[in-house]
Amino acid sequence: MTKMALKSTATYNIELIRSDLRPDRKTRKASCYRIPNVNAKYEGSPQNDVGMEKAPRKHGTPHPAEKAGVCRSDRNLLTNENQPSWFKEKFTLGHEGCGVVVGLGTDFPQESGFAINDIVAMCPVPGCGSLECEECSNDVPQLCLTGHRSGIGSDGFFSEYCVVDVRALAHVPAGVTPSQAAVATDAVTTAYHAIHRRGQITERDVVFLFGLGGLGFNALQVIQAIGAKVLVSDVKQQNLDEAARIGVKREDIVPVGKSIREWVQENGWAGKISVVADFVGMAQTFDDAQHIGQYARLMFTLPILNQSSLVRQAGRIVCVGTLNHENTVHMKLAIRKRLDIIFSYGGQTKDLREALDLIAKGVLNPMVTDGKLQDFPKVMRDLEAGKVQGRIALLFA
Structure with a gap:
C-alpha cells in the first residue's frame, strides 16, 4: 500500500505522523465525535492517535490539512444508531479534504507523480487496490470493505494532519482554490459519478x-x-x-x-x-x-x-x-x-481528477463558502435547519 503525508491548503494538513518527521509536535488538533451523538467535541489529540490507526504507512503520504468540506452525511454518521460493525466508536469526521504533501511513506513509488509540497485533493474511499478485492477488481473501489475510509467510521480530515494512500490523491490544478478542491472530493465527484458513470x-x-x-x-x-x-x-x-x-x-x-x-x-x-x-x-x-x-x-x-x-x-x-x-x-x-x-454512491479518484479539470476550465463552479473547523457544531445545526446553501469548507486555524 502506498502512503504519503500531506499539509492541507484549506482545512487540514496531511502528514505521515512519525516522530522523526515532526519531533516538535506532540499533539494535533482534531474534531472527534462519538456516535450516536450530534454534539461534536473539538479537542487536541495525541499525534499518533487521531486518524492514523489504519494509515497506509509504506506507500502513503502525510498531509497538513488546509480545507475540509462539511456534508449532511456527517450528521448521519453522528446520529444513525445502526452503523456497520467496523465503525469505530470514536473517530474523526471529515471525508472531503485538500492538503499539501509534507512526507512520503518508506516505500512510496516515485513514479506516482506526487512529491513533497504538492497541493492535492483526497478521495475519501480509494479502495485497497488489491486484485483479490471483489470491489476494487470490479472498478467499484468506493465500496471496498478493506481499505481505509476517511471520515466514514475511521478517522478523517477534520484534523490538522492525516495520512492517505497515494491512490486517493489528485493534483489540484492551477486556478482551483483549496475550498473548491476540498468539496470536489465528494460534493462534485459524487455528482459527476452519478451523471456520467451511472446515469x-x-x-x-x-x-x-x-x-x-x-x-x-x-x-x-x-x-x-x-x-x-x-x-x-x-x-x-x-x-x-x-x-x-x-x-x-x-x-x-x-x-x-x-x-x-x-x-x-x-x-x-x-x-x-x-x-x-x-x-x-x-x-x-x-x-x-x-x-x-x-x-x-x-x-x-x-x-x-x-x-x-x-x-x-x-x-x-x-x-x-x-x-x-x-x-x-x-x-x-x-x-x-x-x-x-x-x-449511485460516491465516486472514484478518476472522477475527482476529471471534476477538478472541469473546475480549472471554469466549466464547473462549486457553490462553497469558508468557515473554521471550530465552527463545525454550528455548521451541522445550520445544515439540519436548511440554512446552508451549497457547501461549507472549514479552514484549520
Whole structure:
C-alpha cells in the first residue's frame, strides 16, 4: 500500500505522523465525535492517535490539512444508531479534504507523480487496490470493505494532519482554490459519478433534476456541460434563482410548491423525459420520478398508466439523495415502463481528477463558502435547519 503525508491548503494538513518527521509536535488538533451523538467535541489529540490507526504507512503520504468540506452525511454518521460493525466508536469526521504533501511513506513509488509540497485533493474511499478485492477488481473501489475510509467510521480530515494512500490523491490544478478542491472530493465527484458513470447521460437526453443542494447544484452544472436539456425542481427559491443565474431558462424551472406531475403535463414534457436524477431521495420525489417521462402515447389506453404516468418508457431514474431511508417502488408501473432504477454512491479518484479539470476550465463552479473547523457544531445545526446553501469548507486555524 502506498502512503504519503500531506499539509492541507484549506482545512487540514496531511502528514505521515512519525516522530522523526515532526519531533516538535506532540499533539494535533482534531474534531472527534462519538456516535450516536450530534454534539461534536473539538479537542487536541495525541499525534499518533487521531486518524492514523489504519494509515497506509509504506506507500502513503502525510498531509497538513488546509480545507475540509462539511456534508449532511456527517450528521448521519453522528446520529444513525445502526452503523456497520467496523465503525469505530470514536473517530474523526471529515471525508472531503485538500492538503499539501509534507512526507512520503518508506516505500512510496516515485513514479506516482506526487512529491513533497504538492497541493492535492483526497478521495475519501480509494479502495485497497488489491486484485483479490471483489470491489476494487470490479472498478467499484468506493465500496471496498478493506481499505481505509476517511471520515466514514475511521478517522478523517477534520484534523490538522492525516495520512492517505497515494491512490486517493489528485493534483489540484492551477486556478482551483483549496475550498473548491476540498468539496470536489465528494460534493462534485459524487455528482459527476452519478451523471456520467451511472446515469450515462448524453446530450440527447432530457433530464429532470430533483434537488439543487450541495450535490444537486454540481450535478446541474455537469449536465449543462454535457449539453443535455435539464428541467429543475427545488423547495428553495434561492436555489432556483441560482440555477437561473447559471443558465437554466425560467420556463424550465418548476415553481416552488407546484405539483411536479401537473407542471410536466402543462409544459409539454410528458413523454419526453428520458432521465430523472433524484438528489433528494424523499418519498415524494421518488414517487414523482417514477411517474414523469415518456408515456403520453399510452397514458389513456392502458388502465395502469392512467394515473399521470408521465418518466418515458425505458427511462432511467438515478437515485443519489437519501433524505428518506425507505421509499416505494411502483412495481407494475416500473415493469410495464421497463424503467431502469439506478443507485449511485460516491465516486472514484478518476472522477475527482476529471471534476477538478472541469473546475480549472471554469466549466464547473462549486457553490462553497469558508468557515473554521471550530465552527463545525454550528455548521451541522445550520445544515439540519436548511440554512446552508451549497457547501461549507472549514479552514484549520
